[in-house]
Each structure stands twice: as C-alpha cells, then as structure tokens.
Amino acid sequence: MSQLKDPIREGLARGWKVMGGALPPAPETLSCDVAIIGSGAGAGITAELLAKAGLQVVIVEEGPLKTSSDFNQKESEAYPSLYQESAARKTEDKAINILQGRCVGGSTTVNWTSSFRTPGSTLKFWQERFGLDGYTTEALAPYFAEAEQRLNITPWLVPPNENNDLLRRGAAKLGIPASAISRNVKGCWNLGSCGLGCPTNAKQSMLVTTIPAALDKGAQLLTETRAEKFELANGKVTALLCRSLGTPGTAGGAIRIVAKHYVLAGGAINSPAVLLRSQAPDPHGMLGTRTFLHPVVMSSSVFEQKVEAWNGAPQTIYSDHFLETQAIDGPIGYKLEAPPLHPVIFASTVPGFGQGQHDLLKSFPYNHTLLALLRDGFHDESKGGQVKLRSDNSAVLDYPLTDYVMEGGRRALLSMMEIQFAAGAKQVLPLHEMAQPYTSWTQARDAVNALPMKPLLTRVVSAHVMGGCGLAGTERQGVTRPDGVHWQLENLSIHDGSLFPTSIGANPQLSIYGMVNRLAQGLAARLSGRGVTLT
Amino acid sequence: MQRRTLLKLGAASAAVLLVAGGTAALLQPGLAGGALSASGREVFSAVGRAVLDKTLPADEGARQIALNGLLSRIDVLVQSLPPHAQAELSQLLALLASAAGRRALAGLNQPWQEASVTDIQQSLQDMRLSRLALRQQAYAALHDITAGAYFSDPASWALLGYPGPMKI
Numbered sequence: 001m002s003q004l005k006d007p008i009r010e011g012l013a014r015g016w017k018v019m020g021g022a023l024p025p026a027p028e029t030l031s032c033d034v035a036i037i038g039s040g041a042g043a044g045i046t047a048e049l050l051a052k053a054g055l056q057v058v059i060v061e062e063g064p065l066k067t068s069s070d071f072n073q074k075e076s077e078a079y080p081s082l083y084q085e086s087a088a089r090k091t092e093d094k095a096i097n098i099l100q101g102r103c104v105g106g107s108t109t110v111n112w113t114s115s116f117r118t119p120g121s122t123l124k125f126w127q128e129r130f131g132l133d134g135y136t137t138e139a140l141a142p143y144f145a146e147a148e149q150r151l152n153i154t155p156w157l158v159p160p161n162e163n164n165d166l167l168r169r170g171a172a173k174l175g176i177p178a179s180a181i182s183r184n185v186k187g188c189w190n191l192g193s194c195g196l197g198c199p200t201n202a203k204q205s206m207l208v209t210t211i212p213a214a215l216d217k218g219a220q221l222l223t224e225t226r227a228e229k230f231e232l233a234n235g236k237v238t239a240l241l242c243r244s245l246g247t248p249g250t251a252g253g254a255i256r257i258v259a260k261h262y263v264l265a266g267g268a269i270n271s272p273a274v275l276l277r278s279q280a281p282d283p284h285g286m287l288g289t290r291t292f293l294h295p296v297v298m299s300s301s302v303f304e305q306k307v308e309a310w311n312g313a314p315q316t317i318y319s320d321h322f323l324e325t326q327a328i329d330g331p332i333g334y335k336l337e338a339p340p341l342h343p344v345i346f347a348s349t350v351p352g353f354g355q356g357q358h359d360l361l362k363s364f365p366y367n368h369t370l371l372a373l374l375r376d377g378f379h380d381e382s383k384g385g386q387v388k389l390r391s392d393n394s395a396v397l398d399y400p401l402t403d404y405v406m407e408g409g410r411r412a413l414l415s416m417m418e419i420q421f422a423a424g425a426k427q428v429l430p431l432h433e434m435a436q437p438y439t440s441w442t443q444a445r446d447a448v449n450a451l452p453m454k455p456l457l458t459r460v461v462s463a464h465v466m467g468g469c470g471l472a473g474t475e476r477q478g479v480t481r482p483d484g485v486h487w488q489l490e491n492l493s494i495h496d497g498s499l500f501p502t503s504i505g506a507n508p509q510l511s512i513y514g515m516v517n518r519l520a521q522g523l524a525a526r527l528s529g530r531g532v533t534l535t
Numbered sequence: 536m537q538r539r540t541l542l543k544l545g546a547a548s549a550a551v552l553l554v555a556g557g558t559a560a561l562l563q564p565g566l567a568g569g570a571l572s573a574s575g576r577e578v579f580s581a582v583g584r585a586v587l588d589k590t591l592p593a594d595e596g597a598r599q600i601a602l603n604g605l606l607s608r609i610d611v612l613v614q615s616l617p618p619h620a621q622a623e624l625s626q627l628l629a630l631l632a633s634a635a636g637r638r639a640l641a642g643l644n645q646p647w648q649e650a651s652v653t654d655i656q657q658s659l660q661d662m663r664l665s666r667l668a669l670r671q672q673a674y675a676a677l678h679d680i681t682a683g684a685y686f687s688d689p690a691s692w693a694l695l696g697y698p699g700p701m702k703i
Contacts, residue, residue, distance in 0.1 A: 004703070073700030076608075076687040080615035088616065088679075094672045191701055199703055310697065343697050348683035352663075354656055357682075358589035364695040390619055433663050456671040457664075 004200055007208060008067040016215040020244055021064050021224035026255050032056040032220070033527065035240050035259040037227040037274060040106020041512040042496035043265035044206030045147070045534070046520040047214035050263075052532040053524035057219040058257055059211070060242055062266070063103035065223045067207070071197030075344040078196035082110050084269075087345075091385065092398040095455035096295060099463040100267055103197075104223060105207030107267065108509060111463070112194045112314040112340065113183040113203055115153045116506035117144045117514065119320075121328050125378060130501045131473020132482055140514055143521075147513035150534040151184040151204040158190060161312030166303070166368045167338045168317045170423030178319040181337075184509070185313075192312050192340050210534075225255060227266065228393075230278040230492070237262045237492050261491045261527055264469070265516075268498035272387040272468035273395030275479075281488040284476050287469065288387035291397055292503035293462035294373040297409040298339075298349070299416035301370075301425035302363045302437075309367060314340035315507075322372075322415055323505055329379050332408030334372040335506060336416065341369060349459065351433055360429070360437075370420060372412030374405055377467070377502030381405070384503075387468050401460065406453035409460070417444045431459035464508050469498040477501075484519035493523055562636070565628020566621055570610040574632035575625070579609055579681065581647035585655035586681045590694060608684040627673055640673055 012018060019026040033055040036043050043059060050057050066081055079087035084100040091098065101107035118140065126132040147153070160168060160180070171178040188202040201208050215221060224245045231239040239258050246252035264271045272288035280287065315337050323333040341364070350360045360367075376382045385399030413430040420428045421441040428444050429437045432451055438444035451457075472478025475487040480499055486492040495516045497508050504511045517534060524532050565575035583605045584591070584598075591598045613621060630636035637643050643650055643658040650658075662674035685691055689699060 074689075076611075080612075085617050085620060086612070086615040088620065093668065094675060189703070191703070193700060343686040343692055343695055344683045347686035347695070348679040350682065353586040353659060353678065354588045357586070361590060361686075361695060364697060392619060394617065394619055396619075456668060456675065 004068060006067050006069045007201060007212060008065070009069060011212055011215055017218070017220040018065060018215065018223060019220070020222045023065070023223065025244060025253065026222045026225065028253065029256045029258070030058055030220070031258045032058040033259060034058075034261045034263060035060065035257045036263040036265060037240070037271070038106060038265035038267060038496060039104045039211055039221070040101060040206060040265065040267060040496065041108050041509050042516040043106065043263070044108065044210035045513055045516045046263050046265060046495045046523070047219055048210035048534065049517070049520040049524050049532050050527070051214040051217035051219045053528040053530045055524070055528055057214060058259070059214070059219060059221045060225050060227050060240070060257070061104050061221065061223050062226045062245070062270070063101070063224070065104045065221070066109075066197060068197070068199050068201045071193075071199040073191070073193040073196050073199055075196060075342050078110070079344070082197055092388070092396050093455065095401055095460060096293060096399060097461045098269075098293070098397070098465060099461070100269070100465060104211060104221070105205045108205035109197055109207045110195050111205075111507075111509060113185055114315045114318070114337070114507035115148075115182045115184050115510040118511040119323075119505050122502065122505050125328055126471070126501055130471065130477055132471055132501070133473065134482055140518065143518040144510065144514035146534045147510065147517050151209060151513065152186040153182050153184045153204075153510065155180055156183045156313060156316050158313065160316040161192070162305070162307045163309040163312070163340070163368055164315070164317040164338045166307065166423040167319065167336065167370060167419065170419035171319050171321070173422040174419060176319055176321045176419070178317050181316050181318050183313065183316070188313060190313050192310050192314055194314055195340065195342070222255070227274055228277060229274060230262065230280070232278060232280065232489065235488060235490055237489055261493065261523070263493045263495050263523075265494070265496040267496055268465040268468050269387055269395050269397050271494060271496055271498040273389060275469070276387065276389050277393055280486070282479070283488070286477070286479050289468070290377065290384045290470050290501065291387055291399065291468040292377045292384040292466045292500070293399060294464040294466075294503050295376060295401065295405055295409070296371045296373055296461045296463070297412050298369055298371045298431045298459060298461070299413055299420060300350075300360070300429045300431060301368050301420040302366050302427040303368055303425055304366070306365050307368045308365055309338075309341035309369065322412070323375060328375075331411070332379065332382060332405055333375045333505070334408060334412045334415075335375070336370060336372055336419070339369060339371050341367060349431065351429075351431060351435075351459070368420065368425070370416040372409070372416060373464070374408050374412065375503055375505040376405060379404060384467055397465070401455040406455070406458065409458060410448060410451070410453045413448050414445060417441065417448065433457045464497075464503070466497045466500040466503050466508055469494045470501040471499045472501060483522055493519065495519055562629040562633055564625045565632060566613060566625035569614050569621070571606060571613065571628070575628040576606055577647050578628050578631045579606060581650060581655055582659070582677045583681050583685070585652050585659060586678060587685055588652050588656070590685070604688060604690075605681070605685050608687055609680060612680065612684050612687075624676065627676060631673070640670060
C-alpha cells in the first residue's frame, strides 16, 4: 500500500458527502438541482462547474471509490475493481475486447494520460456532415486551453522510455514524423502504472481534480450505485431510478432521484443503454447507433536489448503520419502509439500455446508492441456499432468489423512491422492467429499481405468508446443538440464521449474535457444565471 | 435471467449437439456458486496442461500444484465477471464437458482427463482456425482466461523476467 498522502481519504475525513459501497448507504429518495450519471471525464468537468455555480449536484457512479491507498499496481486487483466487466468487456461477437473504466473517475482513473485536442480535420467533417457549425478549432480553443490548465496537460519533457523511443527511432529511420504526447500529470514518478490507478496521485484524473472540487463545494457522490433508467413524462425527465449494488447476488436498494436537470455521462456504451432502458423517444432511430471504437490492431516485436515496456511513462511518442497523408473519408487512417505491457495483459495477448507461446512469454523484457488506432466513422463502410440491451437489461455493443476497417488493419500491421524492423527488431509478430514470428521485413510483409484479415483471427481491442448519442445540427441526424441537450428531452444533457458523431482520430480524453467544458459552462449559466470556468 | 444469451449460445450449441447426437438436457453447468464446477475444473485443468505445457513446472508434483493454483485464480476471475458473462462461460464449459459437445466443439475424442497434451493442443488449434465463430470464440475464451489467470500470480512472474511493480 502506498505511504503517500491520499487526498480522497482526507476529503472523506473532512466530511464529504459520499455514500454507497462500504460508506453509509444513500437514502431511498434524493432531490437536487442536477443529477449527473457517471464520474468520468465528462461527468467530472460538469460536476465541478455546476457546483461552482452554486447548484446542488448529485453524482451517481456504478463503480467503487478506490484511491491511491488502494492502488498497488497489480493487475489482479485493478482489473476487477476499476474496469468494466473486469477489463474483459467484449463486443457482441467477442471479436473486440474493450477496456473502459468503472470506478470513481471513470476511464480517467485508469487511462494512460495521452492528451490531444480534437484534430481540425475531424471537426471540419462534423461541420460539413453533421451541421455542427459551432464546433470549430477556433471556437473550442479557449475551452481546451482551460481544461489543459486545470488538468496540468503539458508536453512531457522527460526522455521517453525505450518502448516509446523505439517508435521514435524506427519512424525516423523511415522518414516518418513522430512527436511527443502531452500528458495530464503533475509531479509524475515515471512509474508506468497509469493503467492500474495512479499510486502517487500524479495523474490529474477526475478522481483527484474535479470530483474533489465538486465534493468540497457540497456535491453528493453515490458510489456502487447503478443508474437504471429515467422516468419520463411530457418531453421531460421526471426522475432517475437507481439501484445500490450491494453484495453480488443480493437485490440492493432502490434509490429515486428527482432533479431539475439531468446529465448523462456514463460513457459511450452505458449512456445509450440508460436511454434504451428508459424507452426514451428516438423518432429517427439514432439512439445507440454510430458507436465507434478506434479498433486497435497490434504488432509485437522482440529486441536484443531490454525494453521493459512496463517501466516508465506509457505512450509518450506517437505518429499521425498515416492519418494525415490521406483523405479523411478515403481508406481508413490510423494513429500509431506504443502501449505499456504488464504480465496479465501481455500473457493473455500472446497468441497460441506450447513452445511458441513459451518463447514469446520469456521475451517479455525484450518485447516492444506497437498499436494502431483505426479512425472509424468517416466512410460509408465504417458506420460503427449499435448499443443494445441483453434480456437482463445490461448493455452490449454489436460492432461489425467490415472489410474496409480490416483492410486498414492490414496496412497498419505492415506500417508497424516496418517501423519495428527499422528500429532494430530481431523478430516481429503481428497479432493474428495465423501469423508466425518473422525475422525480416520482406518475409513479414509477404506473410501479412496473404493473411485473411477477419474478426476473431485478427486480435482487435479498443480503449476508446465514442458515439451512440451523437451531436447533430438537426434531429434527424443525431440524438443530441449542439448545446448538449437531448433533442427530445428538454431537461436532459449528454456530456460524455457518446456525443461524438464519429471517432476522434486521437485518444479522446481531452476532446471530452474541452467540449464538455463548453457545454457545462452553458448549462451552468442557463440553470444558475452565473458564469463559471474551470480556472 | 440471461434468456437471450442462453438462447443465442443455446441455438448454436444445440446445432452442434444435434450433429453430435447429444442432448442439451444432460449438460452440467460449468460454474456453480460463482466458481468452477467439477466439470468446469476438468476442462480448465486439461486446457491449462495444454496451453501452458512448456511453462508449467516439469516435475509432475509441482505441475499439479501449479495447475491447482491456476484453477483457484480462475475461480477468482469468474467471481469478478458480470452475470451475463458468467452465464455464457458456464454454458461453454458445460458443453465442452459433455462427450457430445467435446467432440463437436473441440473435436476431441477422448475425455479431457485422458487426452494427451498433443491431442488437446491439436483440438485447440482446430478451434482457433475454425470457420465456425462459436469454436473460435471458445478457443479465445479458454486461451485468454488460462494465460491471464496464470500470470496474475506474482509467483509466475520470474518466468517472464518481470520484477514486479516498483515499491513506493
């Protein structure tokens, strides 16, 4: 257990109103000005701004409150306690494994700190195709700048670890530009455990920034409490029905929250699911559609020297070369990054069994893996997935991996392998069930050109779920108005990654912070008559 | 509770069983009380032997201890899965533990406990590259759960050359 200061436990000792889980239970009924569902990127920014505006806020989080005192950098504890479905959430056909947070702070508690403003090319596409005239780089810039200041998002000036430097060196050899990634950290220890909960509170996640700020201003936080559905009447939400999760197998208590306004920010699978369970109006059949993932393909490689991909800040170098060198609505583009590796995620991803798998497992300290985020949602053959409800009312995403997307996966594997060989890899293995370790670029290229790029054969993962309650300038094209209010429910706002009408083409946390900052400032002004900012 | 997932896996499973001449009514659940049942343990014990063949200790006694540790960690993993995922895993293991399901889904003729590592590996490879999504999904679940659970134990990290997290 960390011996460092724990600002969350200190806040609880000061009298923060936090309920649920091991803390005192929430009452059966609550009333407030604004009920916020979720406590991640969009919810945190919204909670701080609304609390600053003097509004009474109740935050409802399905996951537990875990803090730096709990974060022991072990996957065996982090995955079950901090991630949706124990980090094994899958699309309906099981072809894509999805990493999403499920704890106070949401995915910001477990992400790898990569921070990018929304690319101008993405915003231009939204202006042209979705009538989002106000979503320009210039109009959003001050809101991004405030979020960056609030969360200490700055260029990472520490030299990259070997895992990231291999991407830089390999790309440089091929004349491919690669740059440093900005990170939301303050006093980072360069441990490399961001994905398991930051044990030093250096990561400026919602857990240690906006949620504490809101609690200090009197907001209430209900943990281990699931938002089940809204009660609706006459084009408005009249109540939010929640359930305290209690111990597994027990029913848990029902909680009814009545608010003047509701903000849905449960993430881009769970937010559409709340609306589906509520049988919310959906006259144009848009709810839960156009859900995007940045499907990720990976290439694993082995070097002579130690890489120790678990060690040091993760994802500090990236390349957008394969996004910027082609039309946004042409063949699918991809962003390259170098993910951290830890034993469980590495071992479960190493393909195969027996001797081949054993040799790869033993290469762990020498292993360098690259990933490619495919920019989905900009082409007719990339319409994303559909959030649905299972018969037990839990959410599931049906995401068909089309040939268009998978051919992008092939090109991405080729690019990554070429970079790895250029960086000096002695062996490269694209993560595909029919691939073998290859020892030269020409051998690898010929093999990957011949692989069937099919789901389930190709290893595909995602850590970026976006869309499903898309923004649009007309109600035919989306679920949410440009000001963040639901097109058919006047006292409901949606403030999370489910707003995005396409994928972002970059790790989405700063896109959520910046856009929600603007939406929540507008909401705060409408509800309280007061102007507030994050800074 | 999970009627739809039951029906979905059920329909595919029923087809497999029909081909194999079995009957779904005879299946024993692969999970019981949020942990592996006897039949679930039988399947994962055999899959563990095959997937981790070169990784488990060579000595038979030490190997059995390592396999028991693996099964305990799978129990822990199972408890952390949501109800729908537990239900699907339970059905998959039930199917694999039945003689007809084992033949149809895994293509394995001998009972799990009697099959050699080579035969089980051949079955896994057939599932891995099968044209049937259900068989591919089954392979992925067995593979990922086995490898992930095994290396969730710090005692396994020496093989990976992983020193564990930095003390702070």
